[in-house]
Amino acid sequence: MSSSPTKRKILDAAEHLFARDGYHATSLRCITARAGVNLAAVNYHFGGKEALLEAVILRRLTPLNATRQGLLDRLLEEAERSGVQPSCREILRAFVEPTLRLREKGAEAEDFLALVGRTLAEPRGVAMTIFMRHMAPLMQCLFVALTRSLPNLSEQDVFWRLHLTVGSLSHIMRCHERYAMVPENVSIAAPVSELVDVFLDFATAGMEVNA
Amino acid sequence: MSSSPTKRKILDAAEHLFARDGYHATSLRCITARAGVNLAAVNYHFGGKEALLEAVILRRLTPLNATRQGLLDRLLEEAERSGVQPSCREILRAFVEPTLRLREKGAEAEDFLALVGRTLAEPRGVAMTIFMRHMAPLMQCLFVALTRSLPNLSEQDVFWRLHLTVGSLSHIMRCHERYAMVPENVSIAAPVSELVDVFLDFATAGMEVNA
DNA sequence: ACAAGGTTCAAACGTTCGTTTAAATCATTC
């Protein structure tokens, strides 16, 4: 019942179309046509368009956040046991790696990444409210861990740099297609592990500079 | 004629609403109501909703890009004259500072920043086509200048890091309101010159690491 | 004063939207 084939087909179609065209530019008729189900099925199974969006986000965000929180907790426990603060890079990796690893789980999960990237770009949008409600605790935990690992930085500076890091991450989450401005001799398709390292090189250097 | 009061009122209203709610979530009725003009005025003066969006973007993007290109050209000329490559930070500053300086020109220009930030987040959206057409030459110039200033980095790496830098910039362009995840004791409202330095510290470190 | 052209206006156009309805169909249980 909770995983009815109809529900799953709707979630898959909505995930793809919301990510590709945005929430407001995607109609329920387009979603149900792609899913091969009746138009009324969305309202029957989810209650409405906005509730469908929340279901699309939560289906993947909940397990993803559990993974990230688990890695972060393990890092903090280990630090308490050994008395050595985890490095900025390790903390960021706990957040970033499970995220980008979603790309290896097929095109469906890739759609989710793009959707989240879009969501972060619409501060007053419908999806943002849903998203922030489920991200706030983890972000708070991440912020605290980073301030401890960068004791020479003010909270102001840590906040701004974390803000910039989130901006970078959301950008590469949503831009996994060829860009018009991609110069020759440059491939935008890189293996995930390499992408993670490229990102961590960049973000860690930015977080730690002058610290 | 080109700067009829009606046209200007429509551009201002559209700029604000497109930035706040997005292109598809903003109706012409909402725009004309805010502008205090008749509904048909948009089609009369601009030809349609999409043409209005392009006019909104170009009104500020054209002079902004001229300023950025001018600063970049001056930097490159000076380098040719002195034989010393401009630093990564100087190059990025030529691009970033005129952008963020728009914040000092009132709430209207701030709306434009948020609109561009949103645009960059919708790779297949209506605005992206318009935007990329007018950004491509400048981005190409920026890319070439950066590869020369970072000779130890592969084009791949420069591209990825520029990509991440653009992500950071677009993020702070669109997020100038209070965030739900902003911790206490942190003010998100900083003077522009300080914000430019915070950004350049972060982005330059990220660009130059291991180079 | 009048004609002409640019501009504004209220009203309506046809379309598409999210949602609802009530009948039809399916699956399950007694």
Added chain:
DNA sequence: GAATGATTTAAACGAACGTTTGAACCTTGT
């Protein structure tokens, strides 16, 4: 196998959308 509840279906709902229309309204030149 009839009954019950869950699901699917086709059709329609009212509302809102972008756009068009043609008359009214200004402004300008003669």
